[in-house]
Amino acid sequence: MNPIRILAIVLIVAGVLGLVYGSFSYTKETHEAKLGPLELSVKEKETVNVPQWAGIGAIAIGAILLLVRTKP
Numbered sequence: 001m002n003p004i005r006i007l008a009i010v011l012i013v014a015g016v017l018g019l020v021y022g023s024f025s026y027t028k029e030t031h032e033a034k035l036g037p038l039e040l041s042v043k044e045k046e047t048v049n050v051p052q053w054a055g056i057g058a059i060a061i062g063a064i065l066l067l068v069r070t071k072p
C-alpha cells in the first residue's frame with residue numbers, strides 16, 4: 001500500500017469522525033502558582049467545533065486520492 005492510499009484512507013476516516021462527532025474537547029492548564037508548600041493550578045476545558053464543510057471536504061479529497069491512479 002503506497003503512502004497516497006494511506007493518506008486517502010486517513011482523510012476519509014477523519015472526515016467521517018468529524019461529521020459523526022461534530023466537536024471534541026480537551027483540557028488546558030491556564031494558570032499555575034507555587035506559594036511555598038502550596039501549589040495552585042487552573043484547568044479549563046476547551047471545546048473545538050468541527051465544521052461540516054471540513055468533514056465533507058476531507059471525505060471528498062480522500063475519495064479523489066483513492067480514485068486517482070498513480071504510475072507504479
